[in-house]
Amino acid sequence: MLGKLLKQDAKALYRYLVPLHAAVVVLAVFGRLFITQSADWSDPSPLLIIYIIGFTLILVTMMTGTSLIIAVYFYRNLFSKHGYLSWTIPASAGQHLASKTIAGYIWLVLDYMIAMAAAALFLAVPSIPWSEISDSYSEEMGFSLFTFLLILSGIAVVSCFCGIMSYYVAIAAGQLFSNHRVLGAVIVYCVLTFLVQIFVSIALFIGPNGFGFVITDTLNASDQNITWGVQYIQMMWRIGFASLIEGIIFYVITYYIMNKRLNLS
Amino acid sequence: MVTPVLECQGLSKQYGNFYALTNLNLTLDRGQIVGLLGPNGSGKTTLIKLINGLLVPTSGLVSVNNLKPGIETKKVVSYLPDQDYLNEWMKIHDLIAYFADFYDNFSAEKAYDMLRDLNIDPAHQLRTLSKGTKEKVQLILVMSRDADLYILDEPIGGVDPASRDYILRTIINNYSEEATVLLSTHLIADIENILDRVMFLRGGQLVLNATVDEIRMEQGKSVDSLFREVFRC
Amino acid sequence: MPWTLDNDRPLYLQLMERIQMDIIAGRYKAGDKLPSVRDLAIDASVNPNTMQKALSELERNGLVHSQRTSGRFITEDREMLQQLKRSLASEHIREFIEKMKSLGFTEKELLALLSETLKGDE
Numbered sequence: 001m002l003g004k005l006l007k008q009d010a011k012a013l014y015r016y017l018v019p020l021h022a023a024v025v026v027l028a029v030f031g032r033l034f035i036t037q038s039a040d041w042s043d044p045s046p047l048l049i050i051y052i053i054g055f056t057l058i059l060v061t062m063m064t065g066t067s068l069i070i071a072v073y074f075y076r077n078l079f080s081k082h083g084y085l086s087w088t089i090p091a092s093a094g095q096h097l098a099s100k101t102i103a104g105y106i107w108l109v110l111d112y113m114i115a116m117a118a119a120a121l122f123l124a125v126p127s128i129p130w131s132e133i134s135d136s137y138s139e140e141m142g143f144s145l146f147t148f149l150l151i152l153s154g155i156a157v158v159s160c161f162c163g164i165m166s167y168y169v170a171i172a173a174g175q176l177f178s179n180h181r182v183l184g185a186v187i188v189y190c191v192l193t194f195l196v197q198i199f200v201s202i203a204l205f206i207g208p209n210g211f212g213f214v215i216t217d218t219l220n221a222s223d224q225n226i227t228w229g230v231q232y233i234q235m236m237w238r239i240g241f242a243s244l245i246e247g248i249i250f251y252v253i254t255y256y257i258m259n260k261r262l263n264l265s
Numbered sequence: 266m267v268t269p270v271l272e273c274q275g276l277s278k279q280y281g282n283f284y285a286l287t288n289l290n291l292t293l294d295r296g297q298i299v300g301l302l303g304p305n306g307s308g309k310t311t312l313i314k315l316i317n318g319l320l321v322p323t324s325g326l327v328s329v330n331n332l333k334p335g336i337e338t339k340k341v342v343s344y345l346p347d348q349d350y351l352n353e354w355m356k357i358h359d360l361i362a363y364f365a366d367f368y369d370n371f372s373a374e375k376a377y378d379m380l381r382d383l384n385i386d387p388a389h390q391l392r393t394l395s396k397g398t399k400e401k402v403q404l405i406l407v408m409s410r411d412a413d414l415y416i417l418d419e420p421i422g423g424v425d426p427a428s429r430d431y432i433l434r435t436i437i438n439n440y441s442e443e444a445t446v447l448l449s450t451h452l453i454a455d456i457e458n459i460l461d462r463v464m465f466l467r468g469g470q471l472v473l474n475a476t477v478d479e480i481r482m483e484q485g486k487s488v489d490s491l492f493r494e495v496f497r498c
Numbered sequence: 499m500p501w502t503l504d505n506d507r508p509l510y511l512q513l514m515e516r517i518q519m520d521i522i523a524g525r526y527k528a529g530d531k532l533p534s535v536r537d538l539a540i541d542a543s544v545n546p547n548t549m550q551k552a553l554s555e556l557e558r559n560g561l562v563h564s565q566r567t568s569g570r571f572i573t574e575d576r577e578m579l580q581q582l583k584r585s586l587a588s589e590h591i592r593e594f595i596e597k598m599k600s601l602g603f604t605e606k607e608l609l610a611l612l613s614e615t616l617k618g619d620e
Contacts (some may be wrong), residue, residue: 004367008363081349082351082352083319083350084344084346084348084350085350085351087317087318087319088317088318088339088344089339089368090339090340090367090368091336091339091367092335092336178280178281260321261321262319262320262321263319263320263321264314264319264320296547297547298545298547430543433543434543437536437540437543437544437546438536438540440545457505458505458509458542458544459543459544461547461548477509477548478508478510478548478551481505481506481507481508482508485506486505486506487504487506488505489505490506
């Protein structure tokens with residue numbers, strides 16, 4: 001059953017997401033070929049700056065669009081009139097949630113990877129002195145730029161889980177209202193993001209080696225052997241861990257609402 | 266002792282201060298065609314959604330084949346909602362494939378036969394069909410399943426008289442002693458002859474549960490007339 | 499012929515009457531096999547349970563009998579069929595006479611009118 005649901009969800013999502021991402025990749029290729037490859041980076045023209053800002057906006061739109069498409073699909077498939085079909089096929093709430101989570105998560109990760117690839121396509125031009133940048137970076141941080149990006153990606157992949165679950169839990173929570181369920185979902189989402197920020201901040205600052213203490217001490221960083229790099233890694237671990245915990249909590253809450261509190265309108 | 270196909274015990278559904286259903290008690294045996302009748306807001310749709318597990322009861326129980334609404338009951342309940350609920354962009358072929366995939370007791374052959382009878386081309390997308398044709402397609406999908414309980418919410422509402430006859434004939438033809446059909450409708454006079462039993466709902470309560478013959482013999486009038494009397498505005 | 503059914507009388511009685519009429523009119527002959535319950539029900543647009551009830555009643559009256567797996571058959575008892583034809587006819591005649599009487603006809607006037615009409619139709 002889960003497989004069948006996954007097939008349907010994947011089909012429904014890629015109909016929108018593949019064209020969207022393909023278009024962005026094509027734009028990245030064009031951008032590289034016609035703009036960045038031959039641009040003068042030592043003395044950037046205002047036009048170049050505009051192109052870079054424009055491309056960044058495109059990437060941001062793509063990522064926001066992807067999240068929106070996934071969230072809207074979750075809502076439409078389960079809680080709009082299409083819910084009458086979804087909830088009468090012999091699939092459990094758990095199966096529905098698992099399928100939507102897997103499909104959504106995979107796409108969010110793909111989306112992130114394609115964004116990184118597009119940025120790389122656009123910017124990894126020979127005229128930019130990447131090796132110099134990388135070297136000076138390694139000096140400061142204690143590890144290479146590449147490692148940095150790798151760690152960032154790892155954390156991003158984990159936080160995609162939290163990201164997708166925060167959409168789903170907001171939509172599910174919106175269903176608890178009797179009216180204005182979409183509005184309810186949006187409000188819950190805003191409140192939740194706010195709370196998540198607080199939670200992450202707490203996670204960063206509490207406990208031993210928590211950054212509340214260290215950051216004040218970093219003014220005397222030269223006294224210690226802790227480089228920026230190590231601090232950075234520790235920070236990332238905490239953020240990643242906090243994201244994972246949040247994602248799991250949201251998943252459980254969403255499951256509970258779908259299983260025990262379904263009231264299709 | 267054969268298990269009743271549907272049972273409600275003290276079933277209630279509350280929205281805030283409003284009781285959509287109050288303390289409903291009923292038992293439906295197999296092999297019947299039953300009419301669920303009542304004005305708008307009487308709780309028919311609420312009851313139907315509870316049976317399908319689309320709502321959770323506030324109190325009381327509802328069971329199909331002695332099971333709470335869930336995966337096992339959804340396998341044996343075939344439901345036709347009173348609204349568009351299918352993806353308009355899908356072709357009829359795709360819908361049949363979908364139903365065949367998710368329901369083991371769905372017969373694609375039967376569906377295609379009925380589409381042919383009604384001259385509907387399965388290559389069309391749903392959104393290109395007229396309202397009446399769309400309703401017929403939705404009904405065909407539901408009736409092509411070999412279910413224990415068919416729940417049809419206004420199956421003949423927007424349909425022309427000839428197709429209405431076809432639909433009623435299909436319901437009769439589909440009749441089996443193992444299955445029960447629950448029909449919710451306003452068009453009582455048209456369907457009276459195919460009903461075994463009727464249930465009247467008013468204000469969320471069951472005010473009548475009798476066979477059609479009982480009503481005609483004891484009250485000397487048709488179900489349609491009785492309905493108009495009971496629910497006089 | 500379409501089954502004309504009223505909504506305010508029990509259906510099974512009306513179905514019985516109709517089948518009886520079909521038998522008397524010769525549409526079903528003595529010993530003929532009746533269509534299945536389902537086919538009859540579809541033809542009449544009624545619930546199969548109701549048709550079943552009608553047929554069971556006809557069985558009780560002896561007009562119809564069922565062979566285990568082969569289905570239902572009209573009785574071979576021609577006496578009974580004649581009897582049925584006669585009783586149905588007398589019912590209609592009685593009804594007719596009552597109606598005419600309520601219109602003010604005497605029995606003599608009625609007989610005369612009947613002969614006249616029948617002769618005229620020849």
